[in-house]
Amino acid sequence: MATSMAVLAPPAQAPLHDPAAKARLGLALAALVVLWPLLVLAEFKPWLLFEPGHLSVMLGFVAGFFPPALSPDFLALLGKATLETLAIATAGIALAFCIAAPLGVLAARSLATSRIGPGPGQAADTAVRTLVRGVLAFLRAIPEVVWALVFVRVFGLGPGAGVLALAVTYGGMLGKVYAEILESGDTRPARALLESGASRTAALFYALVPGSAQELASYTVYRWECAVRASVVMGFVGAGGLGQLMDQSMKMLNGGEASTILATFLLLVVVADALSVSIRRALA
Amino acid sequence: MSVRLDGTSLVHPNGHRALQGVTLALAAGERVAVIGPSGAGKTTLVRVLGTSLRPGEGEVEVLGQRPWELDARELRRLRSRIGTVHQSPPIPPRLRVVNAVLAGRLGTWSAWRALASLVSPRDLEGAHEALARLGLADRLFERCDRLSGGQLQRVGIARVLYQQPALILADEPVSALDPTLADEAVGALVAQCEASGATLVASLHAVDLALKWFPRIVGMRAGEVAFDAPASAVSRSMLQDLYASEGRGLPTQGEPLELPATLPAPLLQTAGCR
Numbered sequence: 001m002a003t004s005m006a007v008l009a010p011p012a013q014a015p016l017h018d019p020a021a022k023a024r025l026g027l028a029l030a031a032l033v034v035l036w037p038l039l040v041l042a043e044f045k046p047w048l049l050f051e052p053g054h055l056s057v058m059l060g061f062v063a064g065f066f067p068p069a070l071s072p073d074f075l076a077l078l079g080k081a082t083l084e085t086l087a088i089a090t091a092g093i094a095l096a097f098c099i100a101a102p103l104g105v106l107a108a109r110s111l112a113t114s115r116i117g118p119g120p121g122q123a124a125d126t127a128v129r130t131l132v133r134g135v136l137a138f139l140r141a142i143p144e145v146v147w148a149l150v151f152v153r154v155f156g157l158g159p160g161a162g163v164l165a166l167a168v169t170y171g172g173m174l175g176k177v178y179a180e181i182l183e184s185g186d187t188r189p190a191r192a193l194l195e196s197g198a199s200r201t202a203a204l205f206y207a208l209v210p211g212s213a214q215e216l217a218s219y220t221v222y223r224w225e226c227a228v229r230a231s232v233v234m235g236f237v238g239a240g241g242l243g244q245l246m247d248q249s250m251k252m253l254n255g256g257e258a259s260t261i262l263a264t265f266l267l268l269v270v271v272a273d274a275l276s277v278s279i280r281r282a283l284a
Numbered sequence: 285m286s287v288r289l290d291g292t293s294l295v296h297p298n299g300h301r302a303l304q305g306v307t308l309a310l311a312a313g314e315r316v317a318v319i320g321p322s323g324a325g326k327t328t329l330v331r332v333l334g335t336s337l338r339p340g341e342g343e344v345e346v347l348g349q350r351p352w353e354l355d356a357r358e359l360r361r362l363r364s365r366i367g368t369v370h371q372s373p374p375i376p377p378r379l380r381v382v383n384a385v386l387a388g389r390l391g392t393w394s395a396w397r398a399l400a401s402l403v404s405p406r407d408l409e410g411a412h413e414a415l416a417r418l419g420l421a422d423r424l425f426e427r428c429d430r431l432s433g434g435q436l437q438r439v440g441i442a443r444v445l446y447q448q449p450a451l452i453l454a455d456e457p458v459s460a461l462d463p464t465l466a467d468e469a470v471g472a473l474v475a476q477c478e479a480s481g482a483t484l485v486a487s488l489h490a491v492d493l494a495l496k497w498f499p500r501i502v503g504m505r506a507g508e509v510a511f512d513a514p515a516s517a518v519s520r521s522m523l524q525d526l527y528a529s530e531g532r533g534l535p536t537q538g539e540p541l542e543l544p545a546t547l548p549a550p551l552l553q554t555a556g557c558r
Contacts, residue, residue: 113356117338120356192374195336196447197364197391202398206387210376283378 064255065262074257077245082264085241088159088234089227092166096227097220099139099171104178107132110187110208111200133179139172145233152237159241162234166227177219185212213283218276225272229265285345286312286451286483287333292342293507294328302328303339304507310483312450315474317494317515318487320504321530326487327371329504330455333485334368335359347450364391367449369473369486371456373440377429381420384428384439385411388447414446415439417472419465433460441469445476452477454486458493463537466490470497490537491523505529 048054105111107129114122144165151161182204189207198206209216235243242261249257287310294303302325310316318326331337332344335351344351349362367388375384382405389407390398397406405411408424415421418438428436437460444452452473458466470486474497477484488494494501495515503510503518503526510526511518523534 113360116336117352119335119338119352119359120354186374186376188370188374189376191336192368192370193387193390195334195363196367196388196449197360197362198387199360199390199395199398201395202387202390202393205399205402206379206383206390207374207376210378213378 064253065259067256068260068263069254069256070260074260078242078260078264081240081242081245082268084159085228085231085243086268088162088166088231088241089224091163092227093170093220093224095163095167096170096174096223099167100174100178103132103136103171103175104182105200105204107136107175107179108182108208110183110190111194111203113194113200116191116195133176136172136175136179139168140170140176141172142169144169144230145237148234148237157238161237162231162240165234166230170223170227174220174223178216181212181215181219182208185215214280217279217283221272221276221279225269228268228272232265286310286314286347287485288343288345289332290343292332292339292344294332294337294339296328302507303332305342306507306509307342308502308509308512310485312483313477313481314500315477315484315498316486316500316502317498318485318502318504319489319491319494319526320510321527324504325507326504327455328507330368330453330485330487333451334366334453335363336368360391365450367444367447367452369441369444369452369454369457371459373436375428375436375439375443377427379428381415381423381426381428381431381439382408382411385414385442385446388414388443388445391447410446411442414442417445417475418442418469434462434465437461438465438469441473445472448476448480448482450480450482452482452484452486454484456487456489459489466493466537467496489535491534492536 049058109115109129112125112129114120114125147165147168148161151164155161155164185208187208189211190203193203193207194200231241232243232246235241235245235247238244242264246258246261249261287308289306289308292303292306293301295301304325306325306329318329320326328337332339333346335344335346338352347362347365349358351359351362354362379387383402386401386405386407393401400406412421412424415424418441420435420438420442423431423435423439428439431439437458441454441457444454454473457473458469461469470488470493473484473486476482484498486494486498495518499515500513501515501518502512503522505526511522513522527534
């Protein structure tokens with residue numbers, strides 16, 4: 001073995017160069033050239049934060065948040081609003097999942113039997129994938145608050161419009177990321193099953209889901225967490241929950257109430273995190 | 285005719301010419317070992333037969349059908365009759381062994397049956413029996429990531445045994461097994477073919493294993509068929525020519541191969557070599 005390798009090696013070798021090095025340097029420089037004008041355009045001036053006048057204004061605003069409101073009446077109101085927010089976020093994510101799961105599976109290239117070979121039906125398959133990706137892009141391109149304003153006109157003020165708005169936007173986001181997760185793991189098991197005649201559904205559940213269950217679950221829980229936060233914006237258009245409470249407190253310049261609500265959000269995010277960790281552990 | 289290639293050539297997308305005018309015909313129930321140095325096109329040949337790769341030129345016929353002229357439904361049905369043992373088993377680590385084996389019949393199961401079987405496995409006896417033939421019966425409910433590489437490779441073989449296909453393809457099916465287990469695993473594949481009348485095409489690294497279990501040997505070199513002969517007619521000089529580019533002895537899994545230098549090598553010369 002060793003002797004045969006020695007025979008193969010050329011007697012005098014020029015120093016080795018990584019052929020990718022030049023391209024990487026070029027890309028890094030290009031990124032700088034693009035980013036600098038973007039920062040200027042975005043009026044990114046972090047030093048303004050530390051000018052004395054601005055600092056005192058900010059501190060004054062933050063000081064208004066203390067002490068947090070802890071009166072029993074307000075806490076009762078807060079508890080009810082928190083439950084409402086959780087209900088909106090959970091119902092929204094559940095509906096979003098129902099939209100995202102089939103669309104994500106349709107958009108995933110790793111489940112396209114026609115790509116093997118390529119075989120029959122490839123053109124139709126590609127057309128369906130492109131269409132589905134377009135639908136997913138449309139769903140998530142329009143911000144949930146705009147969808148909420150649309151649905152409020154149909155369903156009137158209340159949580160229903162918020163739930164639907166979340167379902168549509170988050171359906172688009174989840175579907176896109178599901179498709180990408182299903183494409184980015186080890187796709188050989190799915191391909192092997194498709195090559196022995198398995199259907200798309202069978203390949204999904206016997207090959208891709210066992211391989212990426214953790215990632216799929218963790219992204220879904222993360223989106224649920226985002227939905228809890230997004231319900232604040234929904235509250236501003238009258239969709240109820242913590243958002244509406246926050247809206248009222250801010251309008252009445254009640255900083256103490258606002259800070260209690262923010263602490264509740266922090267608690268919900270921590271809970272979501274713990275949930276994510278335990279689900280991942282269960283699926284590991 | 286179970287398998288027929290005629291002037292089949294395949295160029296990979298990266299420009300590598302993996303098969304060059306390969307012509308090969310196998311009758312139903314025949315067993316053929318494909319041997320040759322690494323990079324000779326053995327894997328590509330197996331994948332073309334498994335309708336996983338579509339050749340650029342030449343003809344392919346598998347189980348009496350031309351796969352690339354079928355519609356999607358017929359192609360799926362054809363594929364469900366082909367079982368492939370992969371060198372590195374394509375089995376997700378979190379799947380249980382029982383489901384990994386039962387997955388062999390997904391091509392014929394309804395989606396509903398497939399899903400139900402993930403929750404509560406449908407054919408425990410069938411999976412158990414296939415595993416038992418490879419000495420893994422006690423691993424039925426283990427998760428695949430608890431298995432060693434050699435055990436996982438045997439689960440991949442058990443999946444194909446359970447599938448009961450009409451054509452079994454095997455790409456280096458025993459590369460992760462020690463000589464004794466490798467011998468048993470190839471023996472299990474051969475026994476299945478003898479019992480069911482299935483055709484078997486296996487690419488093998490170990491020449492002694494090929495000569496022991498396969499009546500017909502195809503030697504491949506640089507994408508072409510270098511020789512296609514009965515095992516009894518394979519001589520040392522044919523093998524040395526085949527592996528000349530590797531610049532070392534013939535690859536075997538046991539003792540160095542003892543073959544007469546000239547034709548013909550007596551049948552099963554290798555039986556005593558381990």
